[in-house]
Amino acid sequence: xxxxxxxxxxxxxxxxxxxxxxxxxxxxxxxxxxxxxxxxxxxxxxxxxxxxxxxxxxxxxxxxxxxxxxxxxxxxxxxxxxxxxxxxxxxxxxxxxxxxxxxxxxxxxxxxxxxxxxx
Amino acid sequence: xxxxxxxxxxxxxxxxxxxxxxxxxxxxxxxxxxxxxxxxxxxxxxxxxxxxxxxxxxxxxxxxxxxxxxxxxxxxxxxxxxxxxxxxxxxxxxxxxxxxxxxxxxxxxxx
Numbered sequence: 001x002x003x004x005x006x007x008x009x010x011x012x013x014x015x016x017x018x019x020x021x022x023x024x025x026x027x028x029x030x031x032x033x034x035x036x037x038x039x040x041x042x043x044x045x046x047x048x049x050x051x052x053x054x055x056x057x058x059x060x061x062x063x064x065x066x067x068x069x070x071x072x073x074x075x076x077x078x079x080x081x082x083x084x085x086x087x088x089x090x091x092x093x094x095x096x097x098x099x100x101x102x103x104x105x106x107x108x109x110x111x112x113x114x115x116x117x118x119x
Numbered sequence: 120x121x122x123x124x125x126x127x128x129x130x131x132x133x134x135x136x137x138x139x140x141x142x143x144x145x146x147x148x149x150x151x152x153x154x155x156x157x158x159x160x161x162x163x164x165x166x167x168x169x170x171x172x173x174x175x176x177x178x179x180x181x182x183x184x185x186x187x188x189x190x191x192x193x194x195x196x197x198x199x200x201x202x203x204x205x206x207x208x209x210x211x212x213x214x215x216x217x218x219x220x221x222x223x224x225x226x227x228x229x230x
Contacts, residue, residue: 043220110162
């Protein structure tokens, strides 16, 4: 299994440009997430999805859009890039628990990240 | 939403010493308490987790303890080694499908 993959690894955008960050997983995980990590900071949730066709906003969704047409893929779209979107973007996936206290949540598996700079 | 705080933000120890990182959270409904390790330039990876019906869990040199009444849980690393140098994040479960990550603790282990 490749696990969670992300492309591209690095990208430089000009202000106002748009791009799509790709994320794919081959573990048949229902849940997928997009985080951004600013220098010296923790991970902030942008969007997440609990299954194909279902997405929801996280803590910092402004300036981003997502779609989830398949279980495997969860692309993140940046429209009108701004310098404030300079960050490292991580995609992650997990399985839902089977229910009950012992399995109410499971490990998140992260991709290698995309380093985005907006100039 | 969940408020998560980690202390300290930076921790420097000598090889062989113990290290303790504390995480406090606000949502009394949280029931899953993981710790992630992120080495420089790498992705975060789960190193240990605990469920709310357990007070302590140990895996070789690392352990996690939970105090649900006080709403905090801690990561304990014994006999630290240089390869333990990394940023550690707590991420209590704030809902069925999401985690809230703390800002991280940078652990530096000097040989």
